[in-house]
Amino acid sequence: MTAPDGIARFLADVDALPDGWKGAFEGVDRADFAPDRIWAWDGSQYTTVIDRTQTGSHGRDTWDEAVQGNNALVTQWDDGNHTGDEPGNNPSSSASMPSAVASMLGDLDITGGENVLEVGTGTGYTAALLAARGCRVTTIELDTDLAEQARKNLAQAGHQDVIVVTGDGTLGHSEHGPYDRVHVTAGVRHTPAAWIEQTRPGGVIVMPWGTDYSTYDWTAALTVTDPGRASGPFTTPLAFMKLRSQRARYPKSPFPSDWTATARMSEPDIDITDITGALYEPAEFVIGLHVPHCVPRLVHGAESTNLWLYGADTGRGPSIAVAAFGDGYDPQAREAGPRHLWAEVQAAYHRWDDAGKPNTDRFGLTVTVDEDGRVEQRPWYETPDRELPFRH
Ligand SMILES: C[S@@+](CC[C@H](N)C(=O)[O-])C[C@H]1O[C@@H](n2cnc3c(N)ncnc32)[C@H](O)[C@@H]1O
Structure with a gap:
């Protein structure tokens, strides 16, 4: 036909x-x-x-x-x-x-x-x-x-x-x-071991991949280089519905509703427009590579725009942050829990900005599966040996 x-x-x-x-x-x-x-x-x-x-x-x-x-x-x-x-x-x-x-x-x-x-x-x-x-x-x-x-x-x-x-x-x-x-x-957040184990060396795995920090995906084109290891660049931004078991969930906040009253406070030195706004915002993707296990939520109010950050409990307990930006007052960030989520996001942005805002296709991903079937996802910059110091 x-x-x-x-x-x-x-x-x-x-x-x-x-x-x-x-x-x-x-x-x-x-x-x-x-x-x-x-x-x-x-x-x-x-x-x-x-x-x-x-x-x-x-x-x-x-x-x-x-x-x-x-x-x-x-x-x-x-x-x-x-x-x-x-x-x-x-x-x-x-x-x-x-x-x-x-x-x-x-x-x-x-x-x-x-x-x-x-x-x-x-x-x-x-x-x-x-x-x-x-x-x-x-x-x-x-x-x-x-x-x-x-x-x-x-x-x-x-x-x-x-x-x-x-x-x-x-x-x-x-x-x-x-x-x-x-x-x-379907969009992937955690690469399953089976895909690497069932691909022959030299074979290619192409998947829409992203982090908890973004609802968008970037195509990852990984070549299986050795048994239990696949690596390759991100190519194109796109948006896919996620694997059913890997849809985004906002971690439940165990913090009392008045947690901001006792929160650590700081003044953001970047603007909300630096890190949000564009379709397939590259800053969002790069921040996601640097800030694992963190789900953002952007809330536009009448007087301010608030970026909420929810950090999953990865053994040290959950974390939360909110950075508020509005006309007529200085921006403010508040954080609670073991992680300094806003500081992490801001540092990730500065790192990317200092490097000249490299495009997302200069980053890549290595996925390894150990003998017990445990998977580690390691993002890198330029070449696989230049791993970012974060695991996903
Ligand atoms: C964007 S659609 C795929 C489009 C498709 N390739 C086509 O040509 O029409 C994503 C599909 O992935 C399926 N899906 C989600 N999680 C899955 C999983 N764990 N295993 C297999 N399929 C899954 C969904 O049910 C959905 O049909």
């Missing part, structure tokens, strides 16, 4: 079609994988449902346009516990944005014929692209209904060779390994 040339042509026009992938994008029709009911992003929010079975402004024509466009399309909300036409609370599956799909497939460095494990089958579209590129594909989806539908989509589109496994992708699928490539299409 041949796809309408919308996606392939768009990717070629914006120079986002990786070498060798033209035929696959031309040959796989996203319409064969998108369900009848989808929700598209309009630039600021998800729209009401677009339904292929209906006519009118959110019917068939809009569906065709959305499916052949460069949009992320939400295909499931709230792990399937959602009804109705309006968006749910949390998107839990999607057909990813084609330009993000293409960018990650480019990083995967496929030449054809590789044995590939995909984590996060979703609609099956990416698995079909990999199959069309000549790869042997095993793809794992946690959600039973989505896995079943993807199996049907792939078979109907002529890709019955793709093996869809219903299960937890963080465990990999050793039966079909070792893999030449592991392609992860």
